[in-house]
Amino acid sequence: MHSSIVGTGAYLPAQLVTNAELARRIDTSDEWVRSRTGIRQRYIAAPDEQTSDLALAASREALTIAGIAPADLDLIVVATTTPDMIFPSTACILQAKLGASGGAAFDVQAVCSGFVYALAMADLMIKSGAIRNALVVGAEIYSRILDWNDRGTCVLFGDGAGAVVLAPSDTPGILSSHLHADGRYRDILAVPGTVANGKIQGTPFLHMDGGAVFKFAVKVLAEVAQEALSANDLPSSAIDWLIPHQANIRIMEATMKKLALPIERMVSTVAEHANTSAASIPLALDIAVRDGRIRAGHYVLLAGVGGGFTWGSVLLRWH
Ligand code: UT7
DSSP, X not given: OEEEXXXXXXXXXXXXXXXXXXXXXXXXXXXXHHHHHOOOEEEEOXXXXXXXXXXXXXXXXXXXXXXXXXXXXSEEEEEOSSOSSSSSOHHHHHXXXXXXXXXXXXXXXOGGGHHHHHHHHHHHHHHTTSOSOEEEEEEEEGGGSSOTTOHHHHTSBOEEEEEEEEEEESSOSEEEEEEEEOGGGGGXXXXXXXXXXXXXXXXXXXXXOHHHHHHHHHHHHHHHHHHHHHHTTOOGGGOSEEEEOOSOHHXXXXXXXXXXXXXXXXXXXXXXXXXXXXXHHHHHHHHHHHTTOSOTTOEEEEEEEETTTEEEEEEEEOO
């Protein structure tokens, strides 16, 4: 038994904010943000939009492409660091908004690696025979956990959602997944706050040691890609498309260089979307599938890295 992606979907909020617009509010410039990160713009959710709304729009697209009804989903996993509320899970809220009930639904919290973690879980559950159809979503509203006066972080992130439907197949599909974490690095990227006794405890805004995150990301993205290639006995040249976490074009380019892969084989959306955390990989996947870059038989390697620290890969052969 194998699993295979049978539909993809994406959603970006309507409000587009350029670097130039940010430069009117804080001490930054389009030139700084572009040259240090590759980011040109980001999308920001409307005040009445919740993460589950973004997830819903992306999920509907993926389900339509897959030709699978919400009632036929045995599992919904939402990877998010910005859930609608502390509980219930965004996955349960999404399930209700889709008009489904009865299947399993839960959130995965692995920050920017969340989608890779969630996809790996769903694949293993299908392979084990425990379930048939799964909806796997990465959805985030980072604009609500950013300090918009901190130029070191607020220029880097955006909001959005990407979704895939995973179904059983006779041939793979998903070839392998490898997941890792090292909690010793928990402080270099964190929102170190919570709600207790009716008050916010600690800080509810994202804090980051940009340089440390940069170095860690370049190291583990290349390592986890090599791990996937070794496990499948493939040379790096076999990879048709690498979809790394979309945080900074310099991190992504350095990863391609370490793998000796031409830059043309990387899917990049960081210029248009900025860093959408768990949504970044499924958003990029959806775009490359829809514009015809990813075709049947292609090897596609998804490589995530994020707070925790967490990192991981999913290698798949497009159907
Ligand atoms: O999902 C993972 C999430 N996080 C990341 O991926 C972030 C990884 N790290 C990075 O992408 C980079 O480290 C940054 C983009 C955050 C920073 O780039 P950098 O080339 O490492 O710049 P830097 O930290 O060395 O900062 C250089 C200067 C500093 O000024 P001084 O101290 O040299 O005078 C900063 O204060 O740039 C300043 N700076 C800015 N200037 C204009 C920091 N942010 C900005 C800004 N606009 N937005």
